[in-house]
Every structure is written in structure tokens, then in C-alpha cells.
Amino acid sequence: MEILISIKPLLTVLVPLLVIPILVSSSQKPNVREAWIFGAGFVMFFLVASMVPAVLSGSKIVFTLFELAPGADIAFQVDGLGMLFALVAGSLYIVTSLYSIGYMRGLKEHGQTRFVSFFALAISATMGAAFSANLLTLYLFYEILSLATYPLVAHHEDAKSRISARRYLVFILGTSIGLVLPAMIYCYHVTGTLAFSTAGIFAGQLSKPAATVLLLMFVFGFAKAGIMPFHSWLPAAMVAPTPVSALLHAVAVVKVGVFSIVRVITGIFGVDLLAHFNLGVVVMVIASFTIIVSSCIALSQDELKRRLAFSTISQLSYIVFGVALLSPSGQLGGVIHILMHAFGKITLFFCAGAIFVATGKKYISQMKGLGRQMPVTFAAFFIGSLGVIGLPPTGGFYSKWNLILGTLEAGQTIFMVVLLVSSFLNAFYFLPIVYQAFFGKGKDDLSGARVKIQEANLCLVLPLAITALASIGLFFFPQMFVDLITLGLNL
Amino acid sequence: MNNMPAILVLAPLLGAFFACLAAWIQKQLSYYIALAAMAVSCFAAVSVLTDVITSGTMQYRMAGWAPPMGIELRIDLLNAMVLVLISAIAFVNLVASVKNVEQEISDRAPSFYVMYLLFVVGLLGVTATGDLFNLYVLIEITSLTSYTLIALGDKDRAPLAALNYIFIGVIGASFYLLGVGYLYITTGSLNMADVAVILKGIQGSSAVLTAFILCILGVWIKMALFPLHVWLPNAYAFAPVGFARVVAPLMTKVMVYVMVRLMVTVFGLEYIFETLNLADAVVWLAVTAILAGAFTALFQKDLKKMLAYIIVCEIGYMVGGAWLGNSLGMTGAILHILNDGLMTFALFLAVGNIIYMRRQTAFSDLSGLFAAMPWTMAGFVLAGLSIIGVPPTCGFFSKWYLVLGAFEAGAYHFAAALIISSLVCAVLFFKVFEICFFEADSGAGDHNPAKVITEAPVSMLASLGLVSVAIIAAGIYAGTIVDTIILPFLQ
Incomplete structure (x- = not known):
């Protein structure tokens, strides 16, 4: 494998960071401010995209920033796995920026400059996490991301957001300091050393009990992944404005958690060690529990964003589940779900926000008949649901297919049942919403009267249409991402 | 002969003399003389540090008298670093404090500056000297000046706090003096290097053991190691803020330096960890100090008091690290002298700004601070995160070495205490952040609606900004500091 030294990964992290002072200084001129956000978003995305050919040809791009001690430095590396995640976060950041203009201005939110600044900081940290070359760097960006998101969750400055922000912090910071930090130092x-390597770093220096404890400390410690019982910060964090829920709590933040677990399983322990100790099953049991239980809880939620949040919790565990299968298809299915779920779930959140801005409704029971008023939004919602359930013609089908294949490869047929049951549950909590929206009758529907089409403004509708179409596109063209994962995980 | 070591200590001493005279002519003049004296001292300290790094330990014979008869300043990498820390903090604090002094004690400003300079002379002298008795004299200089400076503070409560400090301080100093007496009886010398050589031959002697215990106890009282800490919180909380923020970061840290000096240079690590059987007990004591300090801080209702108890907790970090008996722990302890100095200073700078604008630091008076003083709060948040130990702030990196040292020594209780105190500190600081962020400024009323920025003067903000940059820089260059200063010193 060829190693290229390049400053590009660092630049990717710095671009959104350096634009923050400009955002703050142009707080009185919203249009100028927003132009800078798009500028930064595009520059960042092109930087990421420009590294794709090199990564696809099997090279690894590295850059060391500074060294703390031998084997523990702050360093970047771009491999297939990081590239996949950076592409997802980078492209969706641009779409979300457009969306958040529509959302924040549509609702005349306060503190917009603070909002976009911390948003930029969060995306910078996400990129850093994607490109981390070792666990220390990953931890650094993980923590920055936790703290950058705190003001976003607390955005409304009222009693409810105060409690949610506190819960967010207790879970996220509590687990990362209490569990991950000691495990990492150990x-x-x-x-x-802490550098990721597909062979793992332990080389026989670890007994089975020690490995079990360490693995559990990591799996639970990266609480952004929402593994039960450290999941309840995520529904609470839904008090944040919807763009935050969409990009951060469906894509960036939660997937940094999952990504960290994937890195630890594949880069720190190594698949062989876990297979040798038979520890994959332990993680799978934990993930399966989360998948089923949170799907059931999602069924009972009437607030749309909360239902989406519980759905996210269960979908995140798919990814952990897949990687813990330790079989090639399982790992592929799990990791590519980072991408597929991102596009599906962000569409759903965009829809929830668009409905709220256009009609002020946030409860599912209020949405009967709304589909005739907002056909584009609900069509997108339908596509997003298919993506999350894992049905064709959306990309979600591809990940579920591979996950099921993975259970067979690994000889874990019982766990296949978990996937199937959960898919049914997903269908149960999503499809009725769409059905009721188009065919149900709301309280204030006058019989026979023709409903006027009244969508939210274009800044909101365009992004959700884009992500819905992309979700379909990924069904037909997943090959590049499959290649990235195959290279990244050495499958 | 390079005179910089002498200039370093003499500049503030002469400055104090002239500041005293100048006050007869014009009060304001004494401030400028103090500022100039500290600038010279600061410059000398930096030049000494670079010299020591390039050409090794510096010995300066006062008035040319040869040791062991004459007094020697002996500056190696360790105290060169601490000297830079002291002089830089004392200088920056003078810049930041001029407005506070005007506000709090304008009628006695010249005497404040004179005493301040003498206090710094004491600290610098304690750090620079290579003579055990000289060290005692200089400790007394810092103590006497700090009694008077503390008494200048809060009219009702400061005199009592100062009296308390006098009693306990005198006891501490007497212990140390007694210990030095024993050393003089057994070795016939007071020069540290000289004593160290002689002690190597008589390690079994019970007189040496007595000397060691007396000296260390004296130092512990002075550094406020739990349970010898009771004098500290009131003394620091009721002192005038211009003095509180130099005594809080420096006094305890200098005493930690003295402890390290006694351990490494005078008695020798071999004697302490192989002949004596105290290390385990001391690490347990440190664990108690950390937990007691952190949990007592939880019950405070005033920002200054809370910070004072955090200092008690941090003392435990350094004592524990130094007594782990391996070079990683000692590295962490020494690195933490620097890092904790910076973060405590930043926190107290922010407190000074708040006091300047609001006069109060009870939690109930902190509402709406993020809106009113965003820059001050930015610095405060950064320093708070450093205390919690979030990378890339410097606090993370000393914790890294301390926990690593704890694992190496098998002292898992110490590692656990470090992690728990990080979590408690997170609770402490986010409790404050919540009040400052969520609670609207009740005192503002209608005539001064919230969201109006009422920041501290530029001189105070610039100082805080500078120290904030230093906190990040000390984090990023932690590896370099360890490689060029701490490890060569320990070898």
C-alpha cells in the first residue's frame, strides 16, 4: 500500500474552523454569513472529493500534526472507511446548510450566528474524527464534537432545553471520560501505541477477561452510538432545532459514535482477536437488544421527531451489529449502513422540520390528510422510510441484504431473526404515517373540498427532495462506496 | 558570568524599593515601576530558560562566595520552567489587575504593588535558590507578604482569614525549619547539592528520616494538601482579587516544586522509594485529597470558593503523581505544575473580570453572563474544560501522564480518583455554565435589557486571551515540553 503525505486532511478540518471568525463578524449581514457557510462547505467537500481517486487506488493519505509521545500523536490518515464517512458528512453539510437557512429564517429563530458557528465547529470535528489515524486523535475530535453540540442542543435557552442539554452532557461526557479515557490509556x-491497524494492536498481550472489559468500556463509552442503556440523551436532544437533529443527531454526532466503535473493533482489537475470543457475539447481543427494544419504543411515540430518534437508536445498532458479525458481508453491510441510513434518516428529519415550519405540527396524530397539502414532502418521507426499512429501490436495501448475508456467513442464523423482526417493526412505525397523510381524514378536513397544495418554502423542500433522490440513486450506484469499504477494512 | 539569574530575583526586589519611594511623589508611578520590574524579571527568566536548555544547569554564586559557605542560585531545567511560569503570570496579572486594584483598594494601591513585588521576589527566590536555609527565609517572605495582602481584601472576613493563614503558615514553616535543623546537624551543610552527596552515605540514619518527614510535612501544610488545607479556601476567596489570582495559581505550585526538589535533588528518589516505605500511604493520601477537594467543591455556592476547593483537588494530582515512584507519574506531576498554573490563572482572571463588572461571584449573581460577557466566558469555558481534561487543552495531557503512571505503578485507585474528579469537575463547571447561559440576568431590569454586552476593559480581556492561547499551546506542545525539559531533568 502506498503512503502519501499530504496536508489535505488537515485543511479539511481547518476550513470550517477558520470560517467561524468570519461568521461571527458578519452576524449583522445574514446573506453574507450564509454565503460564507456555503463557500466553506463546498471547499471542504471538494477537498474530500479530491482525495477519492488516491484512496480508491489503494493509497493511504497521512499527515502528522504533532507528537505527544511515541505511538501517541495527533495525526490524520485517509483510508476507505474515513473517506466514506467524510463524503457522507461533507455532502450532507451543504444540503443541511441550505435547509437550515429555510428553517431558521422561516421560524425567525434567535441566535442564528451562534447556531451556524457551533454547527461549523461540529462539522470540523466530525471531519477530524473521520480522518483520525489513531485512537487519541479520534478521542480528541470526539470530545470537541460533544462540546460543540452542547450549545446547539441548548439553543432555545428554556427550561426544557436546559434539562435536555444536561442529560446530553451527562451521558456523552460522562461515558467518554469515565469509560473511554481509562480504556484508551490502558x-x-x-x-x-494507539495507531489503527487491521491486525489490531495487542498481538497476544491481552487475556480474554481483560479484552472483554476493554471492549465493553469502548462499546458503552462511545455513547454517541446510542447503545442501550446509554441512549436516552438522543430523544432528549430532539429539543434542538431540526437542522441539528437532522445532520448531527441522525448523521454526524451519532455516526461518529458508531464510527469510533467500528474503528475500535477493526483497528484496535482487530477482527482476528475478537473472533479468537468469540467476543463478537457479546457485542451482537447488546446491539440486538437495542435494535428490538428501541424499535418497540418508537412504535409508541406520537411526537414525530421522537419516533425518528428511537428509530435512529435502533438503526445505529445495525451498524455495530454488522461489524460485530466479523464476517466480510456483515462488516460491509454494517459500514455501508452509515451511508444508507444517513440519507434515509436525514430525509425523514428534513420532512419533520418542513412540516413543522409549514403547519406548526409536530405530532403524528395531527398529520392525517397532510399529504394532500404537502405531496412532495410526504413523497420524500415515503422514500426515506423505505430507505430505513431497507426496501428497494433505496440504498437501505443494499445494507440489509448484506447484513442478512453476513449472519448466514457467520453461521449466526438466530440473529437473522432480529433483523427481520426489526424490519417489520420499522415498517409498522413508518408506513402508517405516510398512509394516513395521503388517505386519512384530518379533523378540519371539509368533505369534498379540494385541498390546496401548500408546501414549505423552497429552501426546505429542495434539500429533502435531493436527499430522497440520492437515497434512490444509492440503490443503483453503490459500487464506489463498496470499494472504499473493502479497501478500508481489508475485506 | 551570566547575571540573569540574579537579575531575575533582584529586579522585583529593587522595584519594590523604588515603587515605595515613588509613591511619595505620585501614587500611579508605583504601578509603572512594578510593571517595568516584572517585565525585566520576565525577560530574564525566559533568557535563563533558553540558556539552561542549550547549555545545561546554571550555578550563580551570590556576591561570588563559593558554596557551601556562600548562597548559591542553582537553576536547572525544572526550576527554569517554574521561574518562567511565575514571572510571566505575575507580569500578566499586573496588567490585568490595575483596574481591579483601582476599584477595590484605590487608597492603598502603592502598598499593594510593593507587597505584590516582594511576594513575587519570595516565589522566585524559593524556586531559584540552591540553599535549604535560604529557601526557608524566602518562604517566610512570601508568607509575610501574603498575610498583609490577604488582609487588604474583604473588610469583614479577610482579616480573620489572614490570621488563620498566619497561624497555620507559621506552623508549616516551623516544621520545615526544624527539618532543615536536623539536616544541618547530620550533614553540616545547607547547600542542596552538598547535602545530597553527604546523605548518600547515611541513608539508614533515623535523624535523616526525621528531617525528611519534618520538611515534607512543612511543605505539605504550605501547599494545602488535604487534610492540611483548611486555611486555603477562605484565604484565597477573601483576598483582593488582584492578589488572589496570583497567589492561587502560584503559591501551591511553588510548594509542589519544593516538594519535587526535596524528593529528586536533596533526598533522592532512591532513598524515598527504596529505603522509606511511605509511597503507598502518600498516594492514598493524595487520592483522599483529590476526592475530598472535588466533592467539597460540589457544595460551594460561590465561584471563588469552588475554585479554591478545585485547587485542593489538583494538589492531590501532583502529590500523587510525584509519589507513584515512576518517571511517568513524576512527569505528569511536573507537567501539571505548569498546566495547573495556567488554568487556575485563567479561571481567576475570568473571576476578576466578573468581579470588576458585577462585584459578586455567588452563583446567584452569575446569571446571563454568556450574553453580557461573551469573551470573558469564552476564556472561562476553555480553562474549565482544561480542568476537566478535555483535549487539546493542556489539562488533558498532564492527566494522560498521571493516569499512565498510575497504571504502570499498579495504583488503580489513583487512576480511578483522577477519572472521578474529572467527572466531578465536569459537573461543577457545567453547573456554572448552565447558570450563566440559561438564567436571564435578573438584575438587568427593563432599562438594561439582556443581550447587551457589558464586557470588562480590554487590558483584562487581552490578558485572559493570552493565557487561553497559552493553555492550548501548552497542550499542543506537551510532548515537546516533556522531551526538552522534564525527561532530561529526571535523568
């Missing part, structure tokens, strides 16, 4: 103490 890894360094044992091996003298």
Missing part, C-alpha cells in the same frame, strides 16, 4: 499502557 491500551497505550499495554501496547505503547
Whole structure:
């Protein structure tokens, strides 16, 4: 494998960071401010995209920023896995920026400059996490992301957001300091390195009990992944404005959590070690529990964003589940679900926000008949639902297909049942919403009267149409991402 | 002969003399003389540090008398670093404090500056000297000046706090003096290097053991190691803020330096960890100090008091690290002298700004601070995160070495205490952040609606900004600091 040294990964992280002072100084001129956000978004995306050919040809792009101690440095590396995640976060950041203009201005929100600034900081940290070359760097960006999101969750400055922000922090910061930090330092103490390597870093220095404890500390410690019982911050965080729920709590933040777990399983322990100790099953049981239980909870939620949040919790565990299968198809299915779920779920959140801006409604029971008023939004909602359930013609089908294949490969047929049951549950909590919206009758529907089409403004509708179409596009063209994952995980 | 070591200490001493005289002519003049004196001292300290790094330990014989008869300043990498820390903080604090002094004690401003300079002379002298008795004299200089400076503070409560401090301080100093007496009886010398050589031959002697215990106890009282800390919170909380923010970051840290000096240079690590059997007990004491400090801080209702108890907790970090008995722990302890100095200073700078604008630091007076003083709060948040130990702030990196050292020594209780105190500190700081962010400024009323920025003067903000940059820089260059200063010193 060829190693290229390039400053591009660092630049990708710096671009959104450096634009923040400009955002703050142009707070009185919203249009100028928004122009800068798009500028930064596009520059960042092109930087990421420009590294794709090199990564696809099997090279690895590296850059070391500074060294703390031998084996523990702040360094970047761009491999297939990081590239996949960076592409997802980078492209969706641009779409979300457009969406958040429509949302924040549509609702005349306060503190918009603070909002976009911390948003930029969050995306910078996400990119850093994607391109981390070792666990220390990953931890650094993980923590920055936690703190950058805190003001976004607390955005409304009222009693409810105060409680939610507190819960957010207790879970996220509590687990990362309480579990991940000691586990990471212990890894360094044992091996003298934290750099990711597909062979793992332990080389036989770890007994089974120690490996089990460490693995559990990591799996639960990266609480952004929403593994039960450390999940309840996510529904609480839904008090944040919808663009935050969409990009951060369906894509960036939660997937940094999952991504970290994937990195630990594939880069720190290594598939072989976990297979040798038979520890994949432990993680799978935990993930399966989360998948089923949170799907059931989602069924009972009437507030749309909360239902989406519980759905996210269960979908995140798909990814962890797939990687813990330790079989090639399972890992492929799990990791590519980062991409597929991102496009499906962000569409759903965009729809929820658009409905709220256009009609002020946030409860599912109020949405009967709304589909005739907002056909585009609900069509997109339908596509997004298909993506999350895992039905063709959306990309979600591809990940579910591989996950099921993976259970067979690994000889874990019982766990296939988990996937199937959960798919049914997904269908149960999404499809009735769409059905009721188009065919149900709302309280204030006058019989026979023709409903006027009244969509939310274009800044809101365009992004959700784009992501819905992309979700379909991914069904037909997943090959590049499959290649990235195959290269990244050495499958 | 390079005179910089002497200039370093003499500049503030002469400055104090002239500031005293100048006050007869014009009060304001004494401030400028103090500022100039500290600038010279600061410059000398930096030049000494670079010299020591390039050409090794510096010995300066006062008035040319040869040791062991004459007094020697002996500056190696360790105290060169601490000297830079002291002089830089004392200088920056003078810049930041001029407005606070005007506001709080304008009638006695010249005497404040004179005493301030003498206090700094004491700290610098304690750090620079290579003579055990000299060290005692200089400790007394810092103590006497700090009694008077503390008494200048809060009219009702400061005198009592100062009296308390006098009693306990005198006891601490007497212990140390007694210990030095024993050393003089057994070795016939007071020069540190000289004593160290002689002690190597008589390690089994019970007189040496007594000397060691007396000296260390004296130092512990002075540094406020739990349970010898009771004098500290009131003394620091009721002192005038211009003095509080130099004594809080520096006094305890200098005493930690003295402890490290006694351990490494005078008695020798071999004697302490192989002949004596105290290390385990001391680490347990440190664990108690950390937990007691952190949990007592939880019950405080005033920002200054809370910070004072955090200092008690941080003392435990350094004492524990130094007594782990391995070079990683000692590295962490020494690095933390620097880092904790910076973060505590930043926190107290922010407190000074708040006091300047609001006069109060009870939690109930902090509402709406993010809106009113965004820049001050930015610095405060950064320093708070550093105390919690979030990368890339410097607090993370000393914690890294301390936890690593704890694992290496098998002192898992110490590692656990460090993690728990990080979590408690997170609770402490986010409790404050919540009040400042969510609670609207009740005192503002209608005539001064919230969201109006009422920031502290530029001189205070610039100082805080500078220290904030230093906190990040010390984090980023932690590896470099360890490689060029701490590890060569320990070898």
C-alpha cells in the first residue's frame, strides 16, 4: 500500500474552523454569513472529493500534526472507511446548510450566528474524527464534537432545553471520560501505541477477561452510538432545532459514535482477536437488544421527531451489529449502513422540520390528510422510510441484504431473526404515517373540498427532495462506496 | 558570568524599593515601576530558560562566595520552567489587575504593588535558590507578604482569614525549619547539592528520616494538601482579587516544586522509594485529597470558593503523581505544575473580570453572563474544560501522564480518583455554565435589557486571551515540553 503525505486532511478540518471568525463578524449581514457557510462547505467537500481517486487506488493519505509521545500523536490518515464517512458528512453539510437557512429564517429563530458557528465547529470535528489515524486523535475530535453540540442542543435557552442539554452532557461526557479515557490509556499502557491497524494492536498481550472489559468500556463509552442503556440523551436532544437533529443527531454526532466503535473493533482489537475470543457475539447481543427494544419504543411515540430518534437508536445498532458479525458481508453491510441510513434518516428529519415550519405540527396524530397539502414532502418521507426499512429501490436495501448475508456467513442464523423482526417493526412505525397523510381524514378536513397544495418554502423542500433522490440513486450506484469499504477494512 | 539569574530575583526586589519611594511623589508611578520590574524579571527568566536548555544547569554564586559557605542560585531545567511560569503570570496579572486594584483598594494601591513585588521576589527566590536555609527565609517572605495582602481584601472576613493563614503558615514553616535543623546537624551543610552527596552515605540514619518527614510535612501544610488545607479556601476567596489570582495559581505550585526538589535533588528518589516505605500511604493520601477537594467543591455556592476547593483537588494530582515512584507519574506531576498554573490563572482572571463588572461571584449573581460577557466566558469555558481534561487543552495531557503512571505503578485507585474528579469537575463547571447561559440576568431590569454586552476593559480581556492561547499551546506542545525539559531533568 502506498503512503502519501499530504496536508489535505488537515485543511479539511481547518476550513470550517477558520470560517467561524468570519461568521461571527458578519452576524449583522445574514446573506453574507450564509454565503460564507456555503463557500466553506463546498471547499471542504471538494477537498474530500479530491482525495477519492488516491484512496480508491489503494493509497493511504497521512499527515502528522504533532507528537505527544511515541505511538501517541495527533495525526490524520485517509483510508476507505474515513473517506466514506467524510463524503457522507461533507455532502450532507451543504444540503443541511441550505435547509437550515429555510428553517431558521422561516421560524425567525434567535441566535442564528451562534447556531451556524457551533454547527461549523461540529462539522470540523466530525471531519477530524473521520480522518483520525489513531485512537487519541479520534478521542480528541470526539470530545470537541460533544462540546460543540452542547450549545446547539441548548439553543432555545428554556427550561426544557436546559434539562435536555444536561442529560446530553451527562451521558456523552460522562461515558467518554469515565469509560473511554481509562480504556484508551490502558491500551497505550499495554501496547505503547494507539495507531489503527487491521491486525489490531495487542498481538497476544491481552487475556480474554481483560479484552472483554476493554471492549465493553469502548462499546458503552462511545455513547454517541446510542447503545442501550446509554441512549436516552438522543430523544432528549430532539429539543434542538431540526437542522441539528437532522445532520448531527441522525448523521454526524451519532455516526461518529458508531464510527469510533467500528474503528475500535477493526483497528484496535482487530477482527482476528475478537473472533479468537468469540467476543463478537457479546457485542451482537447488546446491539440486538437495542435494535428490538428501541424499535418497540418508537412504535409508541406520537411526537414525530421522537419516533425518528428511537428509530435512529435502533438503526445505529445495525451498524455495530454488522461489524460485530466479523464476517466480510456483515462488516460491509454494517459500514455501508452509515451511508444508507444517513440519507434515509436525514430525509425523514428534513420532512419533520418542513412540516413543522409549514403547519406548526409536530405530532403524528395531527398529520392525517397532510399529504394532500404537502405531496412532495410526504413523497420524500415515503422514500426515506423505505430507505430505513431497507426496501428497494433505496440504498437501505443494499445494507440489509448484506447484513442478512453476513449472519448466514457467520453461521449466526438466530440473529437473522432480529433483523427481520426489526424490519417489520420499522415498517409498522413508518408506513402508517405516510398512509394516513395521503388517505386519512384530518379533523378540519371539509368533505369534498379540494385541498390546496401548500408546501414549505423552497429552501426546505429542495434539500429533502435531493436527499430522497440520492437515497434512490444509492440503490443503483453503490459500487464506489463498496470499494472504499473493502479497501478500508481489508475485506 | 551570566547575571540573569540574579537579575531575575533582584529586579522585583529593587522595584519594590523604588515603587515605595515613588509613591511619595505620585501614587500611579508605583504601578509603572512594578510593571517595568516584572517585565525585566520576565525577560530574564525566559533568557535563563533558553540558556539552561542549550547549555545545561546554571550555578550563580551570590556576591561570588563559593558554596557551601556562600548562597548559591542553582537553576536547572525544572526550576527554569517554574521561574518562567511565575514571572510571566505575575507580569500578566499586573496588567490585568490595575483596574481591579483601582476599584477595590484605590487608597492603598502603592502598598499593594510593593507587597505584590516582594511576594513575587519570595516565589522566585524559593524556586531559584540552591540553599535549604535560604529557601526557608524566602518562604517566610512570601508568607509575610501574603498575610498583609490577604488582609487588604474583604473588610469583614479577610482579616480573620489572614490570621488563620498566619497561624497555620507559621506552623508549616516551623516544621520545615526544624527539618532543615536536623539536616544541618547530620550533614553540616545547607547547600542542596552538598547535602545530597553527604546523605548518600547515611541513608539508614533515623535523624535523616526525621528531617525528611519534618520538611515534607512543612511543605505539605504550605501547599494545602488535604487534610492540611483548611486555611486555603477562605484565604484565597477573601483576598483582593488582584492578589488572589496570583497567589492561587502560584503559591501551591511553588510548594509542589519544593516538594519535587526535596524528593529528586536533596533526598533522592532512591532513598524515598527504596529505603522509606511511605509511597503507598502518600498516594492514598493524595487520592483522599483529590476526592475530598472535588466533592467539597460540589457544595460551594460561590465561584471563588469552588475554585479554591478545585485547587485542593489538583494538589492531590501532583502529590500523587510525584509519589507513584515512576518517571511517568513524576512527569505528569511536573507537567501539571505548569498546566495547573495556567488554568487556575485563567479561571481567576475570568473571576476578576466578573468581579470588576458585577462585584459578586455567588452563583446567584452569575446569571446571563454568556450574553453580557461573551469573551470573558469564552476564556472561562476553555480553562474549565482544561480542568476537566478535555483535549487539546493542556489539562488533558498532564492527566494522560498521571493516569499512565498510575497504571504502570499498579495504583488503580489513583487512576480511578483522577477519572472521578474529572467527572466531578465536569459537573461543577457545567453547573456554572448552565447558570450563566440559561438564567436571564435578573438584575438587568427593563432599562438594561439582556443581550447587551457589558464586557470588562480590554487590558483584562487581552490578558485572559493570552493565557487561553497559552493553555492550548501548552497542550499542543506537551510532548515537546516533556522531551526538552522534564525527561532530561529526571535523568
